[in-house]
Amino acid sequence: MNNKRKWIIRGCSLLVILAIAALMFLVGRGHTVYIDNKTLEFNGQTADALQRVEVWVGGERLSKLAKRERTMSTVIGQNFEMKLISTINKGDEPTEEIVKISLPYGWDGIVVNVPGYLAGLPQEAWMTEFIAEPEPVTAEDEPELSEDEIPMGDF
């Protein structure tokens, strides 16, 4: 009986640890969000780039984007919130909007097109996955290999 209780406690502890690990997986997923101010064309519709757009994330101004400019922010978790202060045309009054986006778990880098979002285009138009070009290899990236290709630095 005592032994059974011991194993139950061990099993429960293991389950709790696994639950914590699963929770960390969910809440800790990091994303890089690229915020674009570029003209977007989608199914014959065009959302023109804005004259100027200020991007605020977490109470801090991230960037002031002119036409064809891009900024980026990192976020942990699947919810991204930013404030956009946008001027559509030169001389217009700037308008303010809070944007809340749910980010796809599987995407590392996400491009959010501000004109497309503000023009009310569907999500697949203004939110796309960012696929980075493979980084060029430098000498520092490669492990130091001896002639037989085994790193033996410490031996």
Add this chain to the structure above:
Amino acid sequence: MSNISKPAGSRSVGKTVGSFLANNSVPIMFILICAVCIPLSGFSLDYLLNEIITRLGRNAFLILSLLIPIMAGMGLNFGMTLGAMAGEIALIFVSDWQIWGIPGVILAMIVSVPFSVLLGLFCGKIMNMAKGREMITSYIISFFINGVYQLIVLYMMGSVIPIAHSSIKLPRGYGIRNTVGLLNMRQCIDNLLAIRVGGVKIPALTLLIIVLMCLLIIWFRRTKLGQDMRAVGQDMQVARDAGIKVERTRIISIIISTVLAGFGMILYLQNIGNLSTYSAHSQVGMFCIAALLVGGASVDRASIGNVFLGVILFHLMFIVAPQAGAKITGDSMIGEYFRVFVSYGVITIALIMYEMKKRRQKANIGEQLALAQKEEVQHEQ
């Protein structure tokens, strides 16, 4: 009466001072070195305090992981490198899964546990086969496992073990790059709840974790398992006669040490902010052991106080030695050489002192036995 007691008292004071100096010769030597080097280096007090507190947060957990095997009489666990490797593997996975910040650190700690337990079990079993030669055995095991680690990380990750992220994978399609960036979890624990006092940043959460670890070790010493470990550390045969499973207790102590070393390595690397895949673990054991010895510990005796004194003195010397060396000789490399030489030197001295102490104890026991036998023979006559 007073005339007789006075010299005896002063002799006993002299003996006490002598034994204090003999027992604490290494920390005293380091205090003297630091006292000479600090003014020469020209560093401000704020800078030194900042550096010391940062290094305390970075290294103390790793060094604390050495205490339990010492308690179990297994000496300085050079096998803590195994735990460091487990921590690194966990960090590679977590980086690949893109789990950032504190959740990333926690997940890495959880992922490191099974690797650490397996490696600790392996190390403990082998050390049980080499009783009395634990230190050299663990040292060689760390080289062996380093080879296995290189094989896994360089050839199996990306080919057999799925690694998706191109930023950590070598362009050839398998193997991990020389450096894995941990920028997204860099100092996430140190910066949370950090306090600024004057110009000094105090990483309160990291220090709190270290204090909790110290309390855990104090509590552990009082548990049944902790008492068993102390008994095994004092005399294995007596412990076995008392019904303690000696081999099992020793294995558990190594497993605990390896798991803690894994956690310590993760804390260390989150502070640094990047992982040198093939070399980050190689010197960790050596420097942690050197720091512990500098703090006044020995092969068979170490306390939490030794850990903190050791980190402060050893790293103070690390900080000031290059600058002091540059001031004295005009070449900062002298200071670099000096600190490496001191690290190895202090371990050598500690091992020699331990061996000498053991021999002296054996000789004393032999002398006492001989005296007792002599007296017995005289009584019989």
